[in-house]
Structure formats: structure tokens, C-alpha cells
Amino acid sequence: MGIQLKNLSHSKLNSYDWCPRKFELGYGQGIWPPPPPRLLLGRSFHVGMEYYMKAVYLRGTPSKTALEDAQTAMEYDYLFTQKGPDYEAVIPQGKMMIDAVVQSLQAYEISVESCEGWLRKNLSDMPFIGKADVLTAGVKSAHQNHGRTIIDWKTADKMYDQQKVDTDDQLTAYSWLTQGQYDTVAFVVVTKDPIEVQWFFGERTDEQIGLWKEKALNTWRMIREATVFPGQYDWHCDYCEYTPTYCQGRGEW
Numbered sequence: 001m002g003i004q005l006k007n008l009s010h011s012k013l014n015s016y017d018w019c020p021r022k023f024e025l026g027y028g029q030g031i032w033p034p035p036p037p038r039l040l041l042g043r044s045f046h047v048g049m050e051y052y053m054k055a056v057y058l059r060g061t062p063s064k065t066a067l068e069d070a071q072t073a074m075e076y077d078y079l080f081t082q083k084g085p086d087y088e089a090v091i092p093q094g095k096m097m098i099d100a101v102v103q104s105l106q107a108y109e110i111s112v113e114s115c116e117g118w119l120r121k122n123l124s125d126m127p128f129i130g131k132a133d134v135l136t137a138g139v140k141s142a143h144q145n146h147g148r149t150i151i152d153w154k155t156a157d158k159m160y161d162q163q164k165v166d167t168d169d170q171l172t173a174y175s176w177l178t179q180g181q182y183d184t185v186a187f188v189v190v191t192k193d194p195i196e197v198q199w200f201f202g203e204r205t206d207e208q209i210g211l212w213k214e215k216a217l218n219t220w221r222m223i224r225e226a227t228v229f230p231g232q233y234d235w236h237c238d239y240c241e242y243t244p245t246y247c248q249g250r251g252e253w
């Protein structure tokens, strides 16, 4: 008997595509090791940015007060929820990252509709869900009107390029989930060292969305029919939180 899922998401499909064994350890056996330290700051950063966007754009809090509160929200999340290591080095870095993204917001006129809003649609017989960081009724810069835009924050070791943004499955999934409602998808990427922020905007054609849907349905079919979940045992293991405790990774070969 395969794995029973209540719904699908980009993370679930991506996890299976990344490594069926990893997918089975998490979604089949319910084993969720703590994420590696490099991901913890990103989680707390998202908490801080959610706080900031809600405070300023939905509640009208002055930007400076909201920034300090957002940095505190990030700090508390890192300390008490994530229980992250290297507190003294990481917290100042996280605060500077939030500050840098907040500064970058000044170049845009943004009409925020919601933050951390759930999106839902059926993919074949299964509900497919996604959580968008920010849904907007419009984003304008001095030179361009991007229209109704879905924004996703990204923390990264290395700056993205436009090609990555134009082909990213997570953004295509958002486009499919909201098809016809939003004009643009955007990543706001902040790198950790050095701290740099770049906004990337992209669009998805019906053809791209159709291809993504075909691929998603194919992965869902493989998940549904799978009785064994083989490991990748290659470079994917170098980024996997299941090794060495739950899977030997490359060490098995």
C-alpha cells in the first residue's frame, strides 16, 4: 500500500522529485528531522517579513516601529521556535537582512491584499494547496506597472538569475492556483553574505502552466502507484537532512 496524502503541494511534489526515499521518510513515516541551521534563519526571516507587511500595509503601523517589531519577531522565532544555533552571529545578520528588504520596498508602490494566504485548487482528484507570502492588487515601480502580483521572499546563499525565476516550479504553481487572477509572480531574493536584495518579476504563459500541470500530474501518478521509494544516492544527499541518522545517503554505495 502506497502513501496516503490528504492534499498535494509544491513541497510534496518537489520532495518526491528530489528523492522518493526522502519523500517516504517524511510523508510516509512522519519523520521530520530538524532542518539544517542554514535554513533556520530563512524561516525566522519569513516570520519577520510577515509581521512587517501586515503591520505596515494592512494595519498602517509606521514603518520604523514596524521594522523594529519585525526584527524582534524574527529574533524570538529564531531563539524560541527554531532554537537556532550561533545566536549572537545569526541574529544581527537576520536583522540586517530584514532591514535591507524593507529598504528595497521603498522603490515600489504596493497594494497588499493578504499575507501568508492559502491558495487551493483541485489537481485531478486531489486538493492542491500553496501559501503565498504576499498577494497584491498591484505593484508599481517608477518605470513599470507589474499589475496584480504574487510575491515570495527568498533567502539564499547566492543571488538568483532571471532564468531561474522564469522557470521556477513554485511560482508556476502559484500561477496555476490563481490562474486568471494575477498578472505577475515575483521573487524578492536576499543573500546572506554579503547582504544584497534583488526583485525579480516574471509571468507565466498558459503553455508553461500546462506543462507544469502535466509534470505535476505525472509526479502525483508516480506517488499514487509507488510501492517502493528508492533513494537517489547522489549529490542530492549532500543537502539532505535525513543523512546520516535515517539514511546513509551516498554512504550506502
Ligand code: SF4
Residues within 6 Å of the ligand: 018, 019, 020, 021, 022, 231, 232, 233, 234, 236, 237, 238, 240, 241, 242, 243, 247, 248, 249, 250
Ligand atoms: S540521504 Fe540521499 S538517498 Fe537518503 S533520503 Fe536523503 S537524498 Fe534520499
